[in-house]
Amino acid sequence: MINKKLENTDPTIAELIEKEGNRQQNGLEMIPSENHSSPAVRQALGSILTDKYSEGYPKKRYYGGNQFIDEVELTAIARAKELFGVEHVNVQPYSGSPANQAVYFAVLEPGDTVMGQHLFAGGHLTHGWGVNFSGRFYKSAQYQVGQDGYLNLDEIRQLALEHKPKLIWCGATAYPREFPFAEMSKIADEVGAYFATDIAHIAGLVAGGAHASPVPYAHIITTTTHKTLRGPRGAMIMVTKKGLEKDPELPEKIDKAVFPGLQGGPHNHQTAAIAVALGEALKPEFKTYAAQIVKNAKALAESLTKNGIKLISNGTDNHLLLIDLTPFGKGKGLFGQEGLEKAGITVNKNTIPNDPASAFYPSGIRLGTPALTTRGMKEKEMEKIGEIIAQALKIACAFDFTIDDKEKRKKDIKEFKKLIGQETKLNELKQTIEDLCKDFPLP
């Protein structure tokens, strides 16, 4: 897998890449925003296209020599239009956060009001969070999820009527249920706001028909390309027919916001790899993949529940699950994350709705099935993995700590980190996971 030349010219980095490859192969990547891209995607990403400057857009560049780069970008755009059924696509945003920033830049003035899902309720930083640009340069109204884990549309509507946002976001990083695009778009229409859906997490599910599409309802759609869509790290901004009807200049506004508003030269190697990933997503197999991600998530939810683990909203409609660790005490996310890591399972600690602890010591674990599904795992494996996760969580969360006393907390966590390494049961589980992984090679 490693380029032989790199091994010779820079053994330090070659070895680190090799080690990361082994880590991925021998463990379970269950962070729901991650995936394993195909060799074809990685080949395009590692290509000489990285050497080329091409500020501007196809046929309108500020540099010469772009005849092939133009074709690459036009191919990516055409495939995205076909895959999602949208009118206009910009494939140049460097990643998801800059894509969202471009939307603000395109349709708002500084000081305008936006509305998005609260970070602690699963929303994204770029949807109006205080320390993020979106909360510093714009006024922000944030909606929560209810005690049942679902978005509460009555509350969202009330908030919208009260704050009159100019832009409403729908989309999140930690929401295990179907997004109510149709209902949210009605609220946006009622207050005259732009309705932007951020499908960073679920783009692959939307493309594969495993989640309802926002295209009939949104004006603007942003997405990353490296999550369920299984491409390279990158992003796209799309304008729908409804978006064009609201504002015929939306495509130009978006394009101008990306370049020259926020970015310089596009990452052409990334654009090529996005085109490859979109080509893969247009194949019938991708539908099967998307459906299997959801089947696996549901099977995992069932297994965890059967093994005594509590889930926010009691299950999932998509690729991710949010474990509620409060039955073990408050703020146990860190313990759960470390315990699972010792067992060879990578997840992340996460706040849960109305978290009784804090953002740094949250009470939940976020995990998902996109990467495992890429490796070919199915319901049978999910059942087993659910058992292992439950066992590991019970071991790790049995440790206690003092959350409210900083000095004591530090000591408790240090002690936990020492002792968790000595848990023989976790080592046994890690061995079981490694054996399982042998049958499911990375792509």
Ligand SMILES: *Cc1c(COP(=O)(O)O)cnc(C)c1O
């Ligand atoms: C991941 C994500 C982003 C940002 O993507 P980056 O590429 O990490 O900047 C934006 N919005 C949502 C909802 C996401 O999940």
